Amino acid sequence: MRFLARAHQMPARLSVGAFVVNSGLSKLKGGDEAAEQTHGTAKAAYPFLESQDPRDFTRMLGTAEVALGTALMVPLVPSLLAGAALTAFAGGLTGLYLRLPGMREPGGLRPTQQGIPLAKDFWLLGIGSALVLEELGQARAGRRGRR
Template identity: 40%
Template structure:
């Protein structure tokens, strides 16, 4: 694996894996808060009980992080997993008026944390389109 690919996969992979592991112990109130935020981008998640949503989110993050960190998973597959994950995050950003300025693109103070997830989308594109050498 090339050093550039290693950087593209290990840094976000470790971050996402750690985030998922941390969410395994979410209490109902915290899970409900995350669910409310997620519902701004993906309304269907509101149909799940908060605890079930929290577990699904945790295991989803663990799966994406593990895919990025596992060398036998192809760049394309790892990039697709990361792309789906970042699409969900960015849908919350773009569908929540409080996250963007009036132009609908630039982040507000509240939106800065989600706007950084554009980097994950860029990494996903780089992994998906990378060629084996």
């Protein structure tokens, strides 16, 4: 596993990382009303979150976002690890888009006006997947070269 991000990966890692850190900090600074709204959206898509305290849930989510965004922005964090974390996180966010009513046009994946803010999570999923696939491909090529 590489211990430094590749230079060409850093623009994507920095822009996504800054976006995710900002989102996390906003959640950590938000009050009870914002926590209720965040938790309400999450539990509508993922009913198992119903038992979570809204404030604790939002604090955990905000902390996770700050940690993920920071990992993306620090070049010492391997791209395979940062990409896998982003892919997992974006997968959960994409689930919101796919599960919440009114986010998509009937019978397809095209977003409604309401769904556009959540549809962007597909980009995060694509960026995370690209980081993972590049690193796995490089590792495979390296193994072939040593034979």
